[in-house]
Amino acid sequence: MTPQRQPSTGRAAGRRVPAALLLPAALGLFLLVLPLLGLLLRTPWASLPQRLTAPGVLTALRLSVQCATMATLLCLALGVPLAWLLARVEFPGRRVVRALVTVPLVLPPVVGGLALLLVFGRRGLLGGWLDDTLGVTLPFTTTGVVLAEAFVAMPFLVIAVEGALRAADIRYEEAAATLGASRWTTFTHVTLPLVAPGVAAGAVLCWARALGEFGATITFAGNYPGRTQTMPLAVYLALETDLDAAIVLSLILLVVSVAILAGLRDRWLGSP
Numbered sequence: 001m002t003p004q005r006q007p008s009t010g011r012a013a014g015r016r017v018p019a020a021l022l023l024p025a026a027l028g029l030f031l032l033v034l035p036l037l038g039l040l041l042r043t044p045w046a047s048l049p050q051r052l053t054a055p056g057v058l059t060a061l062r063l064s065v066q067c068a069t070m071a072t073l074l075c076l077a078l079g080v081p082l083a084w085l086l087a088r089v090e091f092p093g094r095r096v097v098r099a100l101v102t103v104p105l106v107l108p109p110v111v112g113g114l115a116l117l118l119v120f121g122r123r124g125l126l127g128g129w130l131d132d133t134l135g136v137t138l139p140f141t142t143t144g145v146v147l148a149e150a151f152v153a154m155p156f157l158v159i160a161v162e163g164a165l166r167a168a169d170i171r172y173e174e175a176a177a178t179l180g181a182s183r184w185t186t187f188t189h190v191t192l193p194l195v196a197p198g199v200a201a202g203a204v205l206c207w208a209r210a211l212g213e214f215g216a217t218i219t220f221a222g223n224y225p226g227r228t229q230t231m232p233l234a235v236y237l238a239l240e241t242d243l244d245a246a247i248v249l250s251l252i253l254l255v256v257s258v259a260i261l262a263g264l265r266d267r268w269l270g271s272p
Contacts, residue, residue, distance in 0.1 A: 036254065043251055044244045051248045059226055060234040061252065067142065067230060068210040071149035075157045075206050078150075080199060083161035084187070105155045112151055113219025120147070120220075144221035145228050149210035156209055157202040164198025165191070208260045212253060 044051070051057065085091075086098055104112055120127040120138045130136040138144045172194060176186040192199070214232040221228040223237060231253055238246040 039247060039250060039254065043247055047244070048248060051245060052252075054245075056225065056234065057245075057249065057252075060229055060231050060249070063142070063145075063226070063228075064211055064230040064232075067145045067149055068207050070146045071153060071210040072157075072203055072207040074146065074150045075154040075210075076199075076203060079154045079157040079202075079206075080161055083158045084165060084191070086158070087162045087165035101158050102155050104152050109152055109213065109215025109217075110219050113148060113216035116144075116148060116151060116216065116220040120144075139220055140222040140224065140228060142221075142227055145217055145230060148216040148220045149213045152213050152216050153206040153209040157199075157206040160198050160202025160205065161195060164195035164202075167198075168194040204260055204263070208257060211256065 082101065086094060086101070117124065117139060119125045120130070122128060122131050122137065122139070127138065130138070138147060168191070172190050173186050176190045177183075181189070211230075212232055213230070214236065217228070217230060218233055218236070223229050223233045229237070231249055235246050235249045235253070238249060
């Protein structure tokens with residue numbers, strides 16, 4: 001007797017959509033897509049090339065890319081070792097440290113900017129010493145933009161890298177140690193290659209978050225064209241005087257965000 005073939009439960013369940021879930025799912029999609037569709041419909045396509053080449057747009061875009069890239073490099077230099085510490089080392093208070101690392105994810109960006117100002121401002125906890133001793137001023141400078149963006153974006157990198165480290169097979173690291181490799185050699189030649197996709201994904205998310213940062217930047221670095229005015233700040237300023245210019249700037253950020261998410265899905269997260 002030939003055994004009867006049983007239908008795939010997962011595929012069958014995927015074809016049957018409960019009516020009770022279909023409506024709220026459609027409404028949720030409608031809520032997320034409609035504003036983006038409205039942005040596309042209101043874009044002044046006829047004057048788009050002229051507006052994209054306007055000096056203020058190019059300056060804000062260049063500053064945004066530069067600051068987001070420098071903030072991402074800073075997050076890589078500090079965040080990868082921090083993620084390794086959280087994933088590989090047992091120490092008292094590790095849960096507290098992990099919670100503190102993720103605080104910027106839920107902290108209002110304006111509050112983060114204020115906290116940075118209280119620490120690195122000229123009358124702050126460290127800012128006064130930096131100004132008096134080293135002559136370094138961080139608030140309302142391009143460096144301040146980088147610092148504000150790194151503050152809000154680093155948790156994305158740390159979470160991604162820590163997750164990759166926890167999922168990595170530690171037997172390769174143990175084998176390298178058995179063969180006489182030092183801890184630094186094991187980290188650079190074994191651990192980092194193992195978690196490279198996680199580091200790359202975290203870096204891209206970090207860069208995207210830094211590119212779109214607004215609240216902490218305007219609070220800590222201000223909104224000075226050519227020095228601290230990034231794309232989100234330029235959108236805010238243009239919204240008060242020129243709606244079409246604000247739409248064009250927003251469209252640029254939308255295109256960059258979609259491109260980044262598409263690249264993450266196809267290259268590092270895989271397809272379903």
